[in-house]
Structure formats: C-alpha cells, structure tokens
Amino acid sequence: MFKGLTSSSLIHHPQLWKGLPSNVIQQLYRARVIKLGKNYKPSKIELDSILSTAKSPLEAQIIYNSYISTEADVCKADADTDYDNYITEGEYMEDPLEPNGFDEYPSTAQDIVRDFRDLMEFNRKAAFELPKLSKYRQIYNNNEVTPFKYKYTKYLGESHPAESKVSVIIDIKKLNDLNNDSLHKLKLISGPRYNPINETIAITSNRFLEPAQNASFISTIINDLINESKKDPQYFNDIPLDTRHIKEKPKPKFPDSWLNEYIPNQKIVD
Template identity: 45%
Template sequence: MKPELWKGLPEGMALDLYRKRVALLGNKHTRSDAELQALLADSDNIAEAAFINDIYHGSESDHFEAEGDVDYMEYLEDGEFMEEKEEAFKYDEYPTKAQDIVRDFRDQLHFNRLAAYELPTLAKFRQPYIPPKATEKPVTYRYTVYLGEDHPAEKKVVLQLRVANLKLSDAEAHKFKLLAGSRYNYLNDEFKMSSDKFLEPAQNTTYLSDVLDDLIKEAKTNPEEFADVPLDKRHIIARGAKRQNKNKRNYKFPEEWKKPIKKGDRGVELSDMLVM
C-alpha cells in the first residue's frame, strides 16, 4: 500500500503490487506520482516507460484498447515483426509463376548436391544381397493393389508355398497333402490358398497364417494313421484335360452354309462406282 517503497524491487514486482493495490482499494484508488514513478522505474526501456505513462493517465477503456491493439498485418509468415508496412508491387521482382520456377530449380539443385556429395559416402555401408533360403522362409503372400483407385479385390491375399520346404517327415507331408485337398498341386509340389472374407488385407493375411499353422499342427498329429490313404489327384487331372480340350477346339463350317461362287458373280461395273 506504499508505492514509494516499490523502487528497487525485482523486475515485474512493481506491476504486480500495482494490480493488487488497485484490486484492494477499488473505487477508493487514486493515482499518485509516487505510484507512477515506481512503475516507470520497473520498465526496461524508454519506449515501455512511455507506454506505461500514457496508459496510466488514460481511462479504463484505454487499457482494454491497449491490450488488443495489435496490427497483425505487419507480421511476416515466420513471425518476424516489420517496422514498416509492406510496400506495393512496383514490377521490380519476378512474377509468382517465375518465382515458383526458381524455387523448383533450387530444390532440384539441392537434391543434385545430395546425389553428388552425400550419396557416395553411403558406399561404405553397402552389403551384398543374399536371398533367404526357401526352407527358412517358405511362405509367400501375394497382394493386389490398384494404383489410384479403390477396388474390392484389394482385400484378397494369396498364400503359396512348397510342401518340401516345410521340413516335414514323409508321413507328415503326406497327411498335410491330404488335408490340403484341391489346394495342393502334386505336379509342382505347390500348396495355395486365398482369403477375401475380411475387409483388410492384413486381416486376411493373419487368417491364412492361422489356418496354415492349424494344418501343420494337425499334420504332425498321428500322421501314420493316414499313410495308406492315396493322394487325390482328380482335380489336377481334370484341370489338365480341360486345358487340352480347350486348345484342341476345332469348329467346322457347316457344308449347307457354303454358297457356291460362279464365274462372273464378282464383276464390278465402273459406271456404278463413278456415279457414287
């Protein structure tokens, strides 16, 4: 309550004491020179002291105007304050289209420098590519992607593998082939199955992986019980026969459809052509 004692306090404390004093006194608050001098002593520079002096002698409405009186048009995009307003275009710069071309050219130069000076340094991290062994990663998943559009077939996933790469015994491999049914091709020892019952490809991939794990687990359970059951090859034989018959299709032209051509039937009248 004694503004004459505010001088010499840490920075910002005089302003806090002033606000508390105004709040406590309310309508009984009266402005004094000691209070103003304490606030001016708390300011860092002359501009801030002048601002405090103007606000202190102004009305209460001036306080609200001073808090929101900010000219945002004088700020650049990066937040830097401009002392002067932006000048009008005087045709002393490139147009917008030309500036876009220059910007793209600078970007291209940037990547050219990276390719010339930084990419060669990656040669020390070069390693030869060693393809994984089929016995270590026997399963292959095939996905279908339609670039630029959504298609219902994108959710379909196809699983492929060769039974010989599963490291099963002869009895276990035979039972696995029996369980696979028409999804196994004995000609190339390939097992294939697909799924599109879920909306996302990842879900179908997980489903196929779980089914394959169940097949392998079941194939390893008492495989000797099915050792005398022969492998069903009818679907592969029927597929091959269908392909052969498809390639051997020979359609004969019916004899009654043939029209005999007599000599002179295909004469051309030049006069008719000239009229047309």
C-alpha cells in the first residue's frame, strides 16, 4: 500500500485511506472499531475517507446516516416503528395515503386464498417437476451388512425434549474383526447393556441437546469398547457372564381355588 506502512498501522491513520479500494477501506474501518473497542471515537477524517467509497449521492447519504447514528438512535427507531401496520400473512395493512375502500378480503378469506395458492404450487411441482426425477430411479438393494443400527426420535409438528435421544443397537455377531476371546471381553465390559437372548448391545444417550452430538458421543463409546476388548482378551476367558439382569423374575399367579374357599360375610341391609 504505502511505503513503510502495513495494514495494521493503517488502522490508526484514517487520513491515508483515501484512494484505496472500497472493500479495503471497509475492512480497515471494521478492524479499527474492533481494535480500539471502548476507546473508539468517530472522527471527521475517518468519515471523509469512508464517504470516498460512495458511488452516488444517495449511497453517500446512507453511509453518512449509518456512521453518525448511535445505538440509542437505532433503539429509538425500532421503538417508533409501527409494527401493527406491517404486512403479515393473512392481514391487511391500511395505506395512510389512500382511504380504505373496503375492497379487501377479510383476514379469514386471505388465509384461505393463501392456502389454496400453496396447494396449487405443490400440484404444479407434482405435475411438472417430480416426473423429471424418474431418470434418477435406482433399484434398492439392501446388501450392506452393518452391525450398528441407529434409532432417532422425531415428533412431527412440534418440538419435544426427547428428540435429542439417540439409541444404538450393536449386533455383535456381525463384528467380524473380533475373535471369540475379544467378543467375550466385550460382553463383560458392556455390563447390563448386553442382551444374551438376541446377542446385542444397546447404548442410549440424551446428554446433549442435538441428536448429532449424542450420536457422535455413542460412536466414541463404541470405539472405546471395541478397542478395549482387543487388549489382552485371553485373561478374561475364565470370567463368567452375569445374565441376571435379563432373567425374567417369576410372577406367581393367584390360585383361583383360594377365591372359592374365602367368602366374606354378606350383610343384608333392609
């Protein structure tokens, strides 16, 4: 740019900004505001340099108004805005320059017209755009064999805290890179998450707010379990599996014969 001056030193010399490209001047202005922070103060020299980037009087006026406006001015302008008369879906905004001729549809009718237009738009897409996707049609072949099955929860039309929950079912029979010793150790360190009936391991997480975060967290746990099961698995062969968590507890049925033996005293009230 200038001999003996760098972009960092130009921040403190706004009088030298004139003649530079517009995007460079804007970058220098933003960098100056950020670097000075609370010590930043607008100046006429800086304003003249920024105004030199304007290509028309209207653009120069917009830059000038934006430069001299303060945060209080922005808040006041927002408070003075008549949001009640802004155009929204299904509402009518009165024009102060034109009297109301009562020639507009009411709000309910405008909602009906809007819904009809949306329906017609989808009909046009179904008639003219969706048939073009037929050339991308492919035959589905479920040949992918994966031991991991991710399950997500979605509530259509509403937000729900349970949407962040992610569950992963691991079919350990499909873990081909593990031998019998490693599989036995994997079952041991999985604890009650291992189901010996269907040979699966279930892991669930809702620790984070986003489902992708929970899925990534579970993937990290799975990698740690598999890596740990490969470390000296032969030393765990003599440890039996604890399957008490999966055994069904007996639920005795009340004998029907006992009901016939006990008949409570019936009291007849006149």
